[in-house]
Amino acid sequence: RFEEVPLAPPDSIFKLTAAYKADTHPDKINLGVGAYRDDNGKPWVLPVVKKATDILLNDATLDHEYLNITGLPEYTAAAARLIFGPDSPVITEGRVASVQTISGTGANHLGALFLSKFYGWNDKRVYLSDPTWVNHHAIFPQVGVPVSTYPYYDPQTIGLAFPAFLDALKNAAPRSVFLLHACAHNPTGVDPTREQWGAIADVMLEKGHFAFFDSAYQGFASGDLENDAWAVREFVRRNVPLLVCQSFAKNAGLYGERVGALHVVGASKEAAARITSQLSVLARAEISNPPAHGARLVSLILNDPALFAEWKRDIKTMAGRIIDMRKELHRLLTEELKTPGNWDHIVNQIGMFSFTGINPTQSQALVEKAHVYLTANGRISMAGLNSHNVRYFATQLDKAVRG
Numbered sequence: 001r002f003e004e005v006p007l008a009p010p011d012s013i014f015k016l017t018a019a020y021k022a023d024t025h026p027d028k029i030n031l032g033v034g035a036y037r038d039d040n041g042k043p044w045v046l047p048v049v050k051k052a053t054d055i056l057l058n059d060a061t062l063d064h065e066y067l068n069i070t071g072l073p074e075y076t077a078a079a080a081r082l083i084f085g086p087d088s089p090v091i092t093e094g095r096v097a098s099v100q101t102i103s104g105t106g107a108n109h110l111g112a113l114f115l116s117k118f119y120g121w122n123d124k125r126v127y128l129s130d131p132t133w134v135n136h137h138a139i140f141p142q143v144g145v146p147v148s149t150y151p152y153y154d155p156q157t158i159g160l161a162f163p164a165f166l167d168a169l170k171n172a173a174p175r176s177v178f179l180l181h182a183c184a185h186n187p188t189g190v191d192p193t194r195e196q197w198g199a200i201a202d203v204m205l206e207k208g209h210f211a212f213f214d215s216a217y218q219g220f221a222s223g224d225l226e227n228d229a230w231a232v233r234e235f236v237r238r239n240v241p242l243l244v245c246q247s248f249a250k251n252a253g254l255y256g257e258r259v260g261a262l263h264v265v266g267a268s269k270e271a272a273a274r275i276t277s278q279l280s281v282l283a284r285a286e287i288s289n290p291p292a293h294g295a296r297l298v299s300l301i302l303n304d305p306a307l308f309a310e311w312k313r314d315i316k317t318m319a320g321r322i323i324d325m326r327k328e329l330h331r332l333l334t335e336e337l338k339t340p341g342n343w344d345h346i347v348n349q350i351g352m353f354s355f356t357g358i359n360p361t362q363s364q365a366l367v368e369k370a371h372v373y374l375t376a377n378g379r380i381s382m383a384g385l386n387s388h389n390v391r392y393f394a395t396q397l398d399k400a401v402r403g
């Protein structure tokens, strides 16, 4: 049985991690995985999450009953306020349909499935940035939505391919769906400026396009939750039709707990209720109802002013360490090692990832000769760097660049 099933290739990131684990070199560094590490290279349980966990453990009223199909209401409501802002008209007018999902991946999936069934397509496809998080390329076709790409990254400038991006928006069929990273673009670390976001929103409004926002790094990018929600809020303010996929994997360090939400903005409160009813039908067939523990943790943190303030400090700790590593790597390359080329993109890029601009041969040399594990496209996870290994990395990068 199933003799005809072909062997699928392993996931490239998980394969990289396996190779890193098998390496016995004392200086090995894993810059592949997109998860925060502390200055000792260890996973970090946020102190606020520890506190919230203790509160849950001591709460005798909790049980293991099912949540609603749409999740924990006090969690989804607080999550919507976090991304849109508590005073946003879409919140005060009750126009957001919010459903708890299996982290950001589940939100992308449910959003894609909902659009596949209910969006008024002229041309059924989603436009993804080139490049994007690789899983976007798998999620949409799985629910019958073909993918196209729009220019995003310009290797010449190691920055945004802004004019080509705008042209793609202008040339797409009216009412097309564009996936946008709300902040801290994965894998490039290149975000549009506020002015560029404004121009993108103008064209999207003109063409009647739909914004499919993926928000996996709110707070993690700049250290400020409001700042990282700016693009989404600006699009709401301008009335661009949109949905938001939200993840608490990175900003609360709850990777394995799978805490996420999908927020679809409707034209009215009644429309939002109808959207919620259909999202419930879709979620019921797939997960019946979402996991409770992580949502309870996040709900506590978002709804308790003292815990919320503490969470903001924890976020600043993570974002701050990453920004410090960017500065130190930049300093080592430009001032100490005088590595050929311009390295300003290291400090200009945003969030967990950085596109170094090195080519696949140089990336391969780092993996094979220097025991530094990174993806072939030259992307590094800044979270994998720390005060103990940044000098080793800079030296090896310098060697790879000099060839």
Ligand code: PMP
Binding pocket: 034, 102, 103, 104, 105, 106, 133, 181, 186, 214, 216, 247, 248, 249, 255, 260
């Ligand atoms: N979107 C983007 C852009 C991401 O980088 C990630 C995490 N790698 C996700 C969504 C989803 O992650 P999760 O399912 O763990 O929330």
